[in-house]
Amino acid sequence: MRCHDCSARRSVSDEGPDLMRAWLVDRWLALVPVTVVVTFLVWWWFTHDPNAIDLGNRFARPSFDTPLGTDELGRDLLTRIIAGAFITIGAATIALIATAIIGTLLGTLAAWRGGSAGTALMLATDSIVAVPEIVVALIAVSILGTNLTALMVAVIAAGWLPFARLSFEIVGRLMASDYVVAAQMTGVGPGRLITYTLLPNAARPLIAHAFLRFPGKLLLLSGLSFLGLGPQPPTAEWGAMLARGVDELERHPWVPLMPGLAIVVTGYAAASVGRRIEQPIIQRPTN
C-alpha cells in the first residue's frame, strides 16, 4: 500500500516537465492567435487614453471604433479594461502576496512555537473569522480613506486569516512529519530547517491556495467599490467600473458586462492555475 502512495507521488512530479512539453506542443498553434490578440491590445493601449472623455459618444455600442463600447462618460471600455488590468490585477496580486506573506508568517510562527502561542493565534483567528470580510474592510477604509492604498490595506487586513490557518495546519503537519523530526534529530538548526525543509514543502499548497483565493480578492475589491469604498473615479479599476456600471444593466448592458467578464475570466484563470498547482485535493477554503 505504501507503494501505491509512492507511485502516485512519483507520477505527479515526474510528469511535470513532460506535461509541460506536451502542453506546449499541443498548443503552440494556439499561441499564434494569442500573440495577435496581445499585439492588438498593446497597440490599442498605446493609441488610446483610458480617461479620454467624449460626452458626445456616451454609451456607444460595441463597434469597430470602440470594440467594447463606451461608458457613461464616453470613455472607451477596451482601453479602460486594459488599463484596469494593470490596476486590478496588480492591486489584487499585491494584496494577495501581502496577505499570503503575513498570514504564512504568523501561521508558521504559531505552528513552530506550538503550544499556547499556537492556540492563542488560532483562537484569535477563529473569532476574527466571525467578522465579515466586508466589515473589516469597511473599518479599514473608514480609517484610511477611500483610495487604492487604503483598499489594499483593507483587503490585506481582511485576508490574512485563511493563510494563517492554512499555514498553521500545513506547518503543524510538517513539524510532526518524520522528515522534519529526522532533520532535527540530525542537528539541523531552525534557519536551515525552515529554508530547506519547511518552506519548500509548504509552498505548493500555499501558492495553490493563493491562486484559488484570487477571484475572491477581485470580488472583494469590486464589492467595496459597490459600497462606494473602492478606488475613486476616474480610476479604471474593474471592480469600480463594474460597480458603477451595474446601474446600466438594463439600458446599456455592455457597460457592466465588459468589466464583469474581465473579472470572471481572470478569476477563472487564476483559480484554474491554482487547481493545477494544487493537483490532488482542493484545500478547504477557510473563510
Next chain:
Amino acid sequence: MLLAFSFFAFLLPEFQGVDQARATLYARSEEAVPDQETLDAISEELGLDDPLLQRYGRYLGDVVTGDFGDSTISRTPVAPQVWRATVVSGTIVGLAIGLAVAIASVLGVVAAANENRWPDRVITAFSRVLVAVPIHVLTPLLVYVVALRLGLVPTSGWGTAKHLVLPVTALAIGPIALFSQVVRSEMLDTLEQPYIRTALAKGLRRRRVVWLHATRVSLVGVLTLGSLFVAGLLGGAVIAEVILGIPGLGRLLHDAVKASDVPMFQAGLLVAVTVGILVGLLSDALSRLLSPPERER
C-alpha cells in the same frame, strides 16, 4: 476576545479621526450648519467630554447589566434594533447556507459520480464561473429576471416568505458553486478509499455505494465548511440587503460604521462575533458527531 472587539469598536472613531459630534450632527441633519455651539451640545449629550477610558468603563458596566446603550444617531436603545436585524440576517444567511449545502452536495456528488463526463463538465464549468460572479451583479440580475420580467417574487423588501427568495438565492449561488467543487473533490477522494472497493466487492450497486457509502463520509466536510461561511455570507448580505432594501445586520453594521454610531456598531459587532464563535463551536460539535469514529493514535 469579545472584550477586545468591543474596545476596538469603542476606539473606532479615534482611529477614523472622526469628530463624533460632527458625524452625529451630519447623520441627524445632513446639511445643518456645524457651528461650535451645536457641536458642544451634542458632545455633552453623548457624554464625549469624559476621558475615553471612563466612557468605556461606563459602557462595560452597562453591558454587564444587559444595557447595550442608545444609538448616538437615533437615541433609541440599540438592543432591539440589533436583535431584529440579527433575526432577519440570520434567517437569510441560515437559509442560504442550508440551501447551498443541500444543492452543492447533490451537484458535487453527481459531478464526482460522473467524473469527466458531461454532467461533471457542466457542473464544474458553471461552478467555476459562478464563483467569480460578484453578488452586486447577481442581485440586480436576479431582480430583473426573476422579479421584474417573470414577476415571480417581489423585487425588494422584507416580510413574507416570498421576500426571502431573492436574497437567499443571491447569497446561496456563490457558496453553491464553491461547495459543489469541494464536495466533488472530497467525493473523488472518498471514492478512492479501500472501503468503497469493499462495498463494491460485496456486489452492491454503484448508485448505493456513491449515494450512501461515499456521501456519508464526504458530506461531513461541507457541513462544517458551511458554518465557516456564515461570516462570509454576512458580508455578502451587506450588499444584498442594501440592494433589496432588507433591514438586516449586514446593513446595520455598514450604516453604523459610516455614521460612526459607536453603540450600534459595538452591539452589531458583538453579535456577529458571538454568533460566529457559537456557530464555529456548533460546527465542531456537529462534525465530531457526524464524522466516523476515529481510531485513537
Next chain:
Amino acid sequence: GGSEGDDAASDASDSASEAASESASSSSSSSESSSAEEDDHSDDEEHDDEDGHDHDDEEKDHEHDDEDEHEDEEHRDEDEHSDDEGAATAAADSGEPSILRVGLQFGPDSGLAIESDDASVLVKAGVVEGLVRSAASGQPVPALAESWERIDDITWEFVLRSGVTFHDGSAFDAGAVETALAYITNVASPPRSLGGLALSTEIVDDLTVRVITSDPDPILPLRLSSRSMGILAPAAYDSTPPDAWGTGPFAITDFTPADSLTVERFDAYWGDVAQLDGAVFRFLPDAGSRAAAIRADEIDVADGIALADLDAVGEDPDIELIRFSLPRTASLYANTAEGSLADPAVRQAVSLAIDQVALADGLLEGQFAPAFGYFGTENAWAPQSDPDPADAIEQAAALVEQIDPDDRSIQLWTYGSRPELADIATVAQAQLQAVGFDVSLEVGEYGPLEERTFNNEHDLFLLSRGYYFDMADAAAVFTSDFTCEGGYNLNRYCNEAFDAIVAEMSGAITPEDRQALFGQAAQLLADEYVGVPLVHDRARYAARTDVQGLVIDPFELTLLTSQVSLG
C-alpha cells in the same frame, strides 16, 4: 406676511379659490410643478428646454406655463377628485382597504426625531403639521395657526386653530405650541431652518400664543413652516427622541428602522378626512430597487429615480414621471482664502473652462439644469450670468497662461454619497485640464473632506447643497455659507461689503425688499466668482397612474395628503 385668509384645505370646495397657493401636481395629469409658476414667467425658457427634451423622450409632461391653463387643470383635478371619492367609497364597500405604497430613498435613521432630517418623512407621510405651511409660491399660509401678526421686532402673535386633536387624543392648544417650540430651541442639534435663533413663548390664552425671537426676525412664519417645526403632542416630548404624535391626516401605526413606516387614516383630523385608509412608506436606498419595485407594481410612488432607470420607468404606460426643479445646486466651492484659487482671475478661468451645458445635457442627460448662478431661474430675483461665450475655452486658456505655472495645479475634491458628483467631477477635471490646469481629483468621504476644507486645505470642493433651508428664503444660506463668520463657509469667503448686505436682510420685511437684497448679494458673489455653480438638481418622482391627487411641492415637503386616493 400676515393672515392669508381661510385655509384652503379646510374645505375642499374652497380649493379652487386658493389655486394660486396650491400648485397641485396630480400625477393623473403628470404636470410639472414649479415654485414660480404663478408669478414668474422668466422660467418659460427652462420649461421650453425641458419640454424639448421631454418630447424627445416621448413623455407626457404637459406644458402649463401660463396661469389659465393652470386654472383649468385645477378644475379638472377637482372633477377627478369627486370621482375619486366615489371610487374610494366603492373600495370601502368592497372591503379592500386602500393603501398607498411609497418607496423612499432616504429612510429615517434618527429615530423619527422631529428636529432631524427624519422630519421630512413625517411631513411626507402626513403625520406632522406646523403652525404655518409653505405654499408653492414659497409664501407662508395658515396651517395649525389661523392667522398671525407681528407685534414688534421680536414678538409675533399666533391665533391657533380650534378643534384640533393630536394622534394621542390630546387637544392642540397654546400649551402644546409652547412645549414644542421649547424643545426645538433647546435640543442639542436644532434644525437648520432655525438658523441659530432662539424662540420663547408667551401664552395669551388657550388659542393665542406669542412667539418671541432672540433677534429680530422678519421671516418667522416662514421658518415655522419648515418640516422640523412640526408641533407634536405635549406628551410626545416625554421620551427622547419625541414620539411622532402629530396632528396630520395620518397617524403612525408601525415603524421599523431601515425597513418601513406604516400610517393609517386619522379620523379625528381637523380638515378633510383622508381618502386613503393608510399608506406604507418603504425605505429603499438602492435606486434600481425603487425603479424595479414601481415597475413591478409593488409601490405606487417612488422618489429619486436614477438617470439609468428613467427610460424604463417612463416607458411603462402605467407610470408617470413627475419632475421639477429643486432649490439645490452642485457647485465648485473654491478656497478664496488660500492657494491659487484666492486669485479671482483664476476662479474666472475655472468658471470659463467649465461647460455647464455639457454637464447638464450631456452627462446628466438633461435631467439637471445648467447653473448660471447659485440660485435657479425660478427665483426671479436671482441674477443669472450669461452662458459662456463661444470662445470661453480660449479666454480661459489665455487666463491660465498668465497664471504662475506653480499655481496651475489644483486639487478637486468631492464625495461619493451622491452618485452624480463623481461623474461631474471627472468631467470638470477634464474640462479644466483642457484649458491648461493640472487637476488632481480626490473622491473621499464627506466628513474628513469637510474638516480639511474648514482648515483651508482645499482648492475646489464639489458639493451639492440646498440653498433654501426648507423655506423659500435665502438669507440663511447667505449667512451660513458666505459671511465671514458663517458656520458653513466652504468658500472661506470674507467680504465686509457682502456681510453688510446680509446684515440688512434682518431688517427687510416685505418679500420685495428681501429679494432685492438677495439679488444684490448673489450678484456680488457672481462678480467675485465665489465658487462656480455647475448644475441645479431636479426631483424625479414616479407615480403609478392610478394615484390621484398627489401633490409634491418644490420643497419636497408634502407627499401624502388627505386628497390622495387610489383610482
Next chain:
Amino acid sequence: MREGTTSSSRASATAVVGSVDPCLSIEDLEVAIGGDTQVRDVSFNVASGSIHCLVGDSGSGKTLTSLAAVGLLPSGARTSGVVRIHGVDDNLLGVDERTWSSIRGRRVGYVGQNALGCLHPAFRVEQQLIEAMRRHRPLSRSEARSHVLDELAAVDLPHPERVARAYPAELSGGMCQRVAIAIALVNRPSVLIADEPTTSLDADTQERILELIRARVSRDRLGVLLITHDRTVVDDVADRVTTIVDGVASTAAPGRLVSTRVAARKAQGEPADSAETAVLEIRDVGKSYRARGWRRRADVPVLRDVTISADPRTTIGLVGRSGAGKTTLAQIVAGMLTPTAGSVHIAGRPITGPGRVDRNERADLVQYVFQDPFGSLNPRRTPLAQVAEPLIAAGRSGDEAEGRARRLLHDVGLDDGQITRVPTALSGGQCQRVGIARALIRRPQVVVLDEPVSALDWSIRDEIMAILAEQQVETSALYLLISHERALIERESDRIFEVVDGVVRPV
C-alpha cells in the same frame, strides 16, 4: 493441478485451462493504465480447496491482477485476456457493471489490501454484514441480523455481540481483517481473493488469520488467491505460487523461490569488552500519555520502570505486540519524547531531564531510522543534500560534507544517479538506505532502528539488514532494533527484550 512454469507463450497458457476444477482462471491477462502496460501475460488457475499465492515485488502488478479478477480496476484501465469464475460462463473481462455486481460477493469474495481501511468507518460492523447478505439473498433485515453473530463467530471473533455493534475504529487491525473476511465469505462464494490480508498485523494475529483462511478452505472447498510479499506466509500456506516480475507471471509449486541470504554479520563482531562502560543507560523510565477526551482525563501509562543498560557494538532487540510501547521507548531514547519518570544517558551524557544535551550534541550521541522510508525523507531535496545536512549542521564545510555523504551513500549501495534525484523517484528500499546513511553520517553512539524493514519487500530486507550490520562494524554503534517479527530480531540481536503491558523484560 499440474502447471508448467508459465512463459509468455500462448501454448503453455492454454494448457493450464485443462486442470481440475478451477474456480478462478486467468489467461493472458493484460492491464494497461494511462498507456503503460502494468500487467502482461498473466495466466494461472486457482483450484477449489486450495490456496494459491501471488507474490512479487512491490509495484509488480499483484493488486491490479486481483482487481481485474473482481472487475474493480480503476476507471482508466484497459484490459485484454480472459477471466473466468466458476459458475459463470462469460469471459468476465467483457461484462457490464450490472452483471459484475451480481457476481461480486456471491461468486467471488474480495478482501482488500488495507485491513484498517477496508471497512466503512461510519457504519457498524453488523450493518456492513447485513448489507452484504441482503444484496444476494432474499432476507429481511431481522433475518439477516440473526445470522450476523454466526458469521462473526465463524471467523473466530471473540465476543461477536460486542463486535457486531462496534464501529471499525473500535476494533484492532486483526479484528478488522476478520470482519472483512466474514463479509467476503458471507454469501459463500467459491473464490476468495485476499490482497495482503496479514501485512501490518503482528505475528500472532497474522498466524491466526491464516489459520482461519486455511480452515475455510478445507471446510467449504474454497479457492483462495492470496497475495503477499511475506515469504513465511508462502512457506506456511501456499499450495501453488505465482510470481509476478514486472507484470509477467510465473507459477510454481511452493518452495524456496529465492535462496535465503543470511547476512554475513559479525565478522569481527565480538561483543564489547566488559571493561568498556555501558554506552546506553535507561534507568527506571516511565511514560504515560494524557488521554484526550471530554469525559475522562486520566493518565494512560504506557511504559513502567524500564531499565536497560547496554554496551557499544551490540544490538539490542525489542519485540512486542502492536501498541505495546516499543516506539515510545525508542523515541524516549532518542530524546524525541520526554519520559514522565526516570532518565536516559548516552555515553554518560543526559538525553532527558533538566541539563540535557543540546540538539547538536545529541545528534552525535543518538540517531533514529524511521519505519516509513518515504515519509522520513524530505521529498524536495536530493538524498545527497539530505545526508550532507547533518555534517553541515555539525559545522563542516559544504564540500567536505558532500564528499563524505557521497562515500557513505555509495557504501549503502546507491549510485550517483540515484543520490542526485529527488527521493520521490526512489524505491522504498533505496529510500531506507538513504535514511540509514543519514542516521550514520555523524557516527552516533546509539542508533535506534524502529522497524527499519517492515515496510519493505522481503527481497530487499536482508540486504538492508546486511548493510546495517556492515555499518555497525564500521562505527561501533549500539543498535536498538525494534520489530514485531520475532524471527528477524532473533537473528539480528545480541540481547532481546520484550515489551508486554508496558513492562520491559529480557528474553
